[in-house]
Amino acid sequence: MHRLAVLALACLLLATPTTRAQDSLSLSCAVCHGARNAPSTVPSFYGMSTAQIESALRDFRSGAREGTAMPRLAKAMSDDEIRALAYEFGAPVR
């Protein structure tokens, strides 16, 4: 029990700084995914909802979804980073 509590606390502490990671991480996305309305052959996430982006990244990370560049990157992303990216780029809910 004690062990679990320590683990939970450690996770919390670890999670705190990663919520800011989206800054330097998310700025790199445009290098391949470009701007919002640009036509693209690289699959675009613009227009996807926050939930859709989050599940796509999770699937890349788990291997459930195949891809070229994205699985390599997603495999190193924390839950917080995935959530932050999804929030950053997810289409606003109307």
Added chain:
Amino acid sequence: MTPPDRRRRALLLAGLSVAGLPLAAWALKPVRERPRLIIVGGGFGGAACARQLRYLMPAADITLVEPRAQFFTGPSTNAALASVCAEGDIVRGPAALEALGIRWIREAATALDPVARRLRLASGTVLDADRVVLSPGVAMRWDRIAGLDATTSERMPHAWLGDAQVSRLRERIESLRDGATIAISAPANPYRCPPGPYERASLLAWRLSARRLKRCKILLLDAKDDFTKRALFQVGWDTLYPGMVEWVPHAKGGEVLEVDARRNTLRLQNGSRLRVDLASVVPPQRAADIAVAGDLVDESGWCPVNPASFESTRHAGIHVIGDACIAQPMPKSAFSANSQAKLVALAIAAQFAGGPAPVPRLVNTCYSLLAPDYGISVGGLYGVVSDRLSTLNDGMSPLGAARELRAREAAYAHEWYEQITRDTFG
């Protein structure tokens, strides 16, 4: 370019109003209200950094020092050499940054006092800065291959610096006849664009095959025993250009020790002397001269930096990004330079706003073309672990893959080029 979406802008504005609080605190400290930021080099790292700083620090006085109005970009240079695209397609420059309110001085910096943060330009103009970001790229080491210097290199063009050598090498390639022997040399690590020499050999083979010059031979003379994406390249050569590309590794004496550019001969470490019809000798490299002048390089010839902010470990307040800095395990690529540029901009903005430093997350993906419709890639995500820049995860294209995947990656490569150049230069 405007930030990608409205929410982002809203976030930015929110960040700015938060940053407004410490503005009052600035007044107490000897920090200027308009911090003077100078970026040296308007290539992939410098242009991306200037642009990002402008978004993050609207009030700052931002100056870019770059003598070249236009250059050929490293990325797609090999495609242009093989006439996969036109030379004009790969010309870029920093001009569009002026419209964002960045002052562009079209001169080279000749000296940097890293303590005073004072820059001297070719005209004699002196500029003082609160922060300097250097992204000056690489310089060739002319002391490593006997007979090779800035002058003789013109006859064995490296085409590695986006200058007139690109056009010269392309012309030489176009004038090759059937049965010609071409040598491409690859230096020891680290150097700009690790897959570059191998992509060059591939696309050259494609061009010669397209011209039906099937008896030509391409020798890759290497100072290394391994190279990035090696298995993928070798499978590709066997499939696309059987017998045409031969890799001579260091262990087989492939390192070029001496050249006679007038006679088109190369002396290898294995003692053999080769006479070729065309040689493209890519010399060993180091950080550009201004990094040396500013006392920013160590004995390796490259600039050591703190990986969380790319601030020089030798001089505070000077950041070095792109090819000139030591960022292993990241390769020296345009993507790496762009990613580092954005991290540095965030770090500098945070310092002036008194906010928390950004968590470093850096990205790279390097595409290589083996033919216009055959692409492969390697890439990864990087972070700081125990004070060292570290690979958090990386990977490359699968070895056994359908041509459809190679075609898809080739399409991504073309698109990546358009996106990164737009993201960087506008």
